[in-house]
Amino acid sequence: MIDYLFRPQLLAVVFVVVLGLLYHRRQPKPSLPDLPWLNTKEGEWFTTLRARFRSTVNYKQSIHQAYDLYSKKNQSCIIGKLNGDEIVLPVSSINWIINQPESVLSADEPHKDVLQTDYTFVHPVVVDKPLHHETIRSELTRQLGALTMDIMDELGSAFDDIWGTNTTEWREICPFETLKLIIARTSNRVFVGLPLCRNKALLEHGIGFATAVPIASSLLKLFPDFLRPLAAVLIARPNRYHTKCFSRLVRPEIERRQKLLEGQNGDLEKKLGDPEPNDFLQWSIRRAQESPYPAERDPDIIAERLLAVNFAAIHTSTFSITNVIFDLVASNPSKKYLEQIREEASSIIAADNGVWTKSGLAKMYKTDSTLRESSRLGSFLGAGLMRQVVAPDGVTAPNGTFCPYGSCVAVPTSGVHNDPEHYPDAATYNPFRFSVERESSTAESPETENDKSNANITEEYIRKANLSFVSTSPTYHPFGHGRHACPGRFFAANELKLLLAYIVLNYEFEPLTERPESKWIGTSLVPPLTATVKVRRRKQNM
Template sequence: MELSQLLASLACIAVSYGVVQLANEWRRVRRVKMRTVDLPVLNLTGNDYAGAERAYTENLGGLLREGYEKYKHGFYQLFSPTGFLVIASADYVQEISQLPEGTLDFHGATQRRMIGDYNWLQVGDTLLAHTILTDVVRQLGNLLPVLQEEIEYCFQNVLPPCQATWTPGNIQKLAPRLIAIIMGRVFVGPDLNRNKEWVDNVIQFVDDVFAAGWKIKAYSHFARPFAARFLVAETRRVQNQKAMARRLLVPILRDRLASLNEPGAEKHLDLLQWLVVNNAKSPHPKTLENLAELALVAYVGSTHTAATTLTNILLDIAARPNDLEVLRNEISTINLEATGLDLKQSFYINHTSKLDSYMKESQRLNPAFLMTFSRIVRKTFTLSNGLTFPAGTHFIVPASRISLDPEVWENPQEFDGFRFSDLRAKTPENIHKYQFTGTSPQAMHFGYGRNACPGRFFASTTIKVFVAHLLTNYDIKLSTKERPPNDATGSQNSVPQDAEILFRSRQ
């Protein structure tokens, strides 16, 4: 075959491949703009999908308020940057959560909402979720001294120096580093969690994941796969950070795997160890490179939400000096009376304290995300009201509106830090209700059902230990007259970048 014929053949193949790819993308874009259910769409006028996406990104809170007023006990839709979302009433959450296994896809919904249907990062994984929910939670009692050790390290090396005069600290910027180091001790062990290269990279990784998702969604649906690969710098940085995780974690994982069956081998109290153990039991085990990336991805779901939640809690405490003293007295009592680990465990791990109530109230009014319980339908089902959800439907629940419903909570616009501890004290049957980590159709900021946030127990304990140490050793107050309000971009509800707290050592 002559060179000209060969080139012509290659050109034909390339053109044919390009046509097929374009056709696939055209079909994908059509699916994004295709309604699976006949429900009203609040933010779409005609075919102005771009305008609907802007309204979703810039004014989701207002849209959810309007939708809750009109369809509180039913369903409606919003067109989002990832397609149509069915907004489901809390009335049906219990029924939906009891659907047979395989009907709904939690991990696929998380993937789509965060970064779209692209392959530059896998954010949802059953092995990771199972390991956090079982092994990490089961070991919380043993992990408590480890968390306290890391928190003391952070107070000495990350927070502003403990002084007798007021010292400003940008808590919004400090919290991610604090949480990355503290939780990192449980994720990757003592060899790496304080390592500056590792900490800097995981903080940047979490930021890049969220930033890349929003930047990709700013492009047209047709251009997004190209943008994700070539035009968004954050996706390239994520690839570099994944490579860094493989470089640093695979040697540790290899050693852990080699020592699994060795008599007397150390059983490490960290996520790497438990991932290796659980992966070895799988009929289709992942590679060590896959496990390294999972350990990195654990920071996305855990440290981002925990840092945001911690920041909100500290701002709320700093804004209310009287509440601060009540919390400090409770913490002092525990510290004085705790002669062993049991009493401290009941305070930090169980959920009946005033501090637990304060955390739940802070989350109620300033959740990390406005919506939760995101699911993609994989098998068509019909609800008791006759509404059918075909496969491919993506639905979600407006958790932030439920938290402000006067039919659910008394004076819902008012911050009452001890709302839930007071409710628990009303009757004996309430003692194990209204907990920070608890989920119900009335409190869904951690989701609900079998796919509720697996890391919430670990996050709760970490935050409690940190706040207790802080209030024991520091005075805090706002640097402004009032608590700065949060800002929402889409469903992500963040503290302002310049939010400051003043710290002072207790005399």
């Protein structure tokens, strides 16, 4: 379906954009403050337009300039981009940004604009009223321990199918493509359960939708606002196709469960004689039943919410683990990073009698640190904590920068993550950068809510916890920071720890002499998408 985007019919739509350019240029836009513009050259014609082009094609340099020349000095600047300008605020503004109410600085509006959700989703209400976020925060996070064995079971099945079981021959695989399939299967084991999570068509459309959204949104951003509804008829057609097919596949199961929940006060166990399904679909159906909005019980809405969590889970987790694999396999073999992670995983599972547990995962400090370090170096975001000013009169940042209504503000995340003042020898990959202090700490972690007031919860424990993969701070925010931090990061962390543990226990790699480069695509840093490595099943594994 992606090939559809490059057919001649689309060129006709692209041509239409020219008709709207003059109109588009006359539309009212935020009057940006008098701040330095990056990549402008004094005296050149069309300096603003050319600065936007330079910043867009070399965003890495732009965001690091913004950090080094302005942000670190408590100053603001503007990075103009072809798809929208942004006011880059100093990192000293981070706590102010995350504490602003949604009525002043909106975290949702920039996301909807970047993804063009009015056109890339069939039912925009799925994004406008993200009921699934509450399901993630409550049920999914609370059930992580109970889901651990299901995740591990699906990982075993998926790796057998995709990476193979041959212990004698090396097999060349593309980490990004193969791990995308494995993560899709494993995530959907939690989202829809067996046997749907292994339905090849369902996985194809889940991945297809996750791929189509950023492509369609990027193309739509090239059009002026008033032409986007017309352009979306063609450009967003793959999105509608994948949504329709995914919904058709999952709808019978949704309707079956809805019928079983009707009557007997929704006591599913009395009807089945078996435990109620413990997956995201079941939690979503129950939450929809409790919603005051009847439309939430529409199977198509529930299905598209499943697509939304697929979109959020598949690419982000695949990007993360792809970076981890290349970082480890291309590291100095004398450091024995892979062997140390393998030893940690072996000792943890042995201590728990061969069973993976939530508490065991919490003690995998080296594995956790490895995920955090690759996330620091390979964060998808160049600029983070993006907010749109929705206060009608604008808002003034602590350093005096006035941000008008409609403007977008952000902080230079990539610059922060690569600053030697925050991370000594920041350019050097050190997978155990964050585990040394955690491994040497004797502080106990809380087991229950009541433990939070116990003497064991010391400053030492808090400092240790703040070094974990999921912990955010003003100097580490690939998941965001504050109340709008990614609600699914706890699930992602557990899934990725189990995935990495399974890999090191069951496979070995042929070392790489050089790490394939990650590439900047617009404002985002993506891992190697086509690079390959050679793997072989270990003869002695867990």
